[in-house]
Amino acid sequence: MVVWERPEPPERPAPAPLSRERIVRAAIRLADADGLDAVSLRKVAAELGVGPMRLYGYIATKEELLDLMVDAVHAEIRPTGDGWREVLRSLAEATRRAAHRHEWLADLIGGRPQLGPDSLAASEAVLAAMGDIDLDTVVPAVAAVNAYVVGAVRREIAERRAERASGMDQRQWQASYGPYLRRTLATGRFPALARVVHDGPHLDADETFRAGLDFLLDGIAARVVG
Structure with missing residues (x-):
């Protein structure tokens, strides 16, 4: 199942709530500031103040993250x-x-x-x-x-x-x-x-x-x- 069809984990009480959108926005902030070399699941997790393993419920690979980032920017192209x-x-x-x-x-x-x-x-x-x-x-x-x-x-x-x-x-x-x-x-x-x-x-x-x-x-x- 591709990432756009895969459901996100159910919400749970946590000091730093997560969503696929929040992860993608954090990755875009890092890339805008320092390029794609600044983007990894570990660095995105640090940007969000969570452990890297929490991201894997939302995104399986860096390639998926990059696809989501490109698609998010396409929302600006209308x-x-x-x-x-x-x-x-x-x-x-x-x-x-x-x-x-x-x-x-x-x-x-x-x-x-x-x-x-x-x-x-x-x-x-x-x-x-x-x-x-x-x-x-x-x-x-x-x-x-x-x-x-x-x-x-x-x-x-x-x-x-x-x-x-x-x-x-x-x-x-x-x-x-x-x-x-x-x-x-x-x-x-x-x-x-x-x-x-x-x-x-x-x-x-x-x-x-x-x-x-x-x-x-x-x-x-x-x-x-x-």
Whole structure:
């Protein structure tokens, strides 16, 4: 029986009452503060002021705990809008915002489908918005948006982590490599790259995300109309 179907132990009088929700919220607090390395059943138990063995009545493994954490964050992802394009945009932007609030989410999405109730509710909202569009278009279109978001947020979170590790933000890092890049481009070996560096748009993270998403949605729209 999967964790979402498995009943919780009956309540009992205790100095520190437990529930699956309280356990998951404690794990999310730890992960938000210090990343996934800070999450273990022992550390979560300590956060809640109970012994580790008490948690096993609610959660059998760390993998179950991670699944529950991801599903809890999906409660923050509620795609809305009129029509498929607005809903897909809402899905992408809401997922990105959730990953910015919970950096560890970027490490856990993009693999096998999430099947918890909140994850399924988000998927239902998206698929319902696709209306009567042919499923041969719907399935790869939604998959393409999800793949774009996963790639984009992982890149953004990787940049955040690099800034913390190096002590340099993106502008400072670019400045440190500027002389090398100018010398390299001056050789004439990379003319297309030089044109982009000198004349291309220099978008921030928000602009880059939205521009890429627009390209993707435009492509889906062409297929839907076609």
